[in-house]
Amino acid sequence: MAPNQPQQQPYPTMFPQQGMPQSANNGRFAPSKSAITANEVARATNVVAAVSTLFRAKVVGQESLLLSLMVALLANGHILMESVPGLAKTTGAKTLADAITASFRRIQCTPDLLPSDIIGTQIYNYSKGTFETQLGPVHANFVLLDEINRSSSKTQSAMLEAMQERQTTIGGELHPLPKPFLVLATQNPIEQEGTYELPEAQLDRFMLKEILDYPNPTEEVEVLNRIESGVIEAAVDDSQLIDLQEIVYLQQLVKKVYVDTSIKQYIVILINATRYPANVINPQLARYVENGASPRGSITLMQVARAVALINGRDYVTPDDVKILRYSALRHRIILNFEAMADKVHQEAVIDAIFAATPTP
Numbered sequence: 605m606a607p608n609q610p611q612q613q614p615y616p617t618m619f620p621q622q623g624m625p626q627s628a629n630n631g632r633f634a635p636s637k638s639a640i641t642a643n644e645v646a647r648a649t650n651v652v653a654a655v656s657t658l659f660r661a662k663v664v665g666q667e668s669l670l671l672s673l674m675v676a677l678l679a680n681g682h683i684l685m686e687s688v689p690g691l692a693k694t695t696g697a698k699t700l701a702d703a704i705t706a707s708f709r710r711i712q713c714t715p716d717l718l719p720s721d722i723i724g725t726q727i728y729n730y731s732k733g734t735f736e737t738q739l740g741p742v743h744a745n746f747v748l749l750d751e752i753n754r755s756s757s758k759t760q761s762a763m764l765e766a767m768q769e770r771q772t773t774i775g776g777e778l779h780p781l782p783k784p785f786l787v788l789a790t791q792n793p794i795e796q797e798g799t800y801e802l803p804e805a806q807l808d809r810f811m812l813k814e815i816l817d818y819p820n821p822t823e824e825v826e827v828l829n830r831i832e833s834g835v836i837e838a839a840v841d842d843s844q845l846i847d848l849q850e851i852v853y854l855q856q857l858v859k860k861v862y863v864d865t866s867i868k869q870y871i872v873i874l875i876n877a878t879r880y881p882a883n884v885i886n887p888q889l890a891r892y893v894e895n896g897a898s899p900r901g902s903i904t905l906m907q908v909a910r911a912v913a914l915i916n917g918r919d920y921v922t923p924d925d926v927k928i929l930r931y932s933a934l935r936h937r938i939i940l941n942f943e944a945m946a947d948k949v950h951q952e953a954v955i956d957a958i959f960a961a962t963p964t965p
Contacts, residue, residue, distance in 0.1 A: 681811025719762035758885035
């Protein structure tokens with residue numbers, strides 16, 4: 605297929621990119637020869653559809669959360685979810701894990717939680733006279749860290765090291781974590797007593813930070829109906845479960861999604877604008893920015909865009925794929941000063957200004 609010819613998209617768009625103008629000729633970003641076959645794209649679309657169906661059966665609304673969870677899963681990253689209690693953070697994470705034949709562990713973080721409680725430790729066996737390694741709950745495919753900001757800084761560091769290195773060290777021995785390995789962490793922003801705020805440098809370890817909002821009245825009535833009918837508590841039919849190897853396969857497929865040079869340049873320009881915002885956006889808004897995103901921000905935007913493209917049945921990235929999760933990918937990587945806090949200016953305002961001021965390819 606020639607680069608200047610639009611590629612037909614025969615598969616349904618699972619997550620419509622609402623609120624953003626669609627490029628008139630996205631096909632110009634397609635490769636001359638695709639590394640992904642139509643059958644592989646169809647296979648990916650079927651898996652995404654199956655997981656999405658199971659998720660939507662248990663969780664009402666929260667489409668942005670579903671997309672972020674799917675992207676984190678396919679892009680082999682980790683996700684931090686933030687909201688007041690009761691907005692389906694834990695339910696959403698557990699529902700995703702329940703849809704796949706994978707190991708799942710939930711860790712309730714508390715101030716007295718120790719690193720060994722997470723990664724594991726060595727226990728002396730008196731009958732054998734030797735030390736035996738007991739692996740901690742982090743050695744699972746899906747790990748839910750509930751209220752991560754309640755654990756101490758030392759415990760947070762141990763967990764974040766496991767996230768980055770994808771291995772643990774116990775008694776001088778390395779223990780690789782299973783593949784795939786996905787951490788779904790939650791935090792509650794309204795309570796500060798007995799909490800340890802995650803440092804900005806450690807927040808960068810999360811690929812995405814999703815902030816959940818209240819459901820609308822119609823969605824909330826549906827929540828009550830599903831609880832009354834028992835749908836929420838119903839077990840998932842084993843025949844509907846997705847095999848773990850399918851996820852591993854899709855993670856490898858995401859890496860083959862084509863990213864045009866113009867898209868890469870677009871990503872780099874956006875990230876560079878977060879570092880020098882005064883050159884791009886209104887100086888009055890730019891003065892609130894203390895630090896911009898590191899190269900990890902560029903890498904994240906590209907990985908996220910690749911996953912979004914595959915989820916929506918394409919083998920190449922468009923500018924809209926870069927934009928759709930811009931808040932989740934960048935809000936925890938742009939550091940604002942105290943003046944911004946006093947004036948109630950949030951990262952989303954800076955992100956919107958940068959994207960609006962940057963020409964789309």
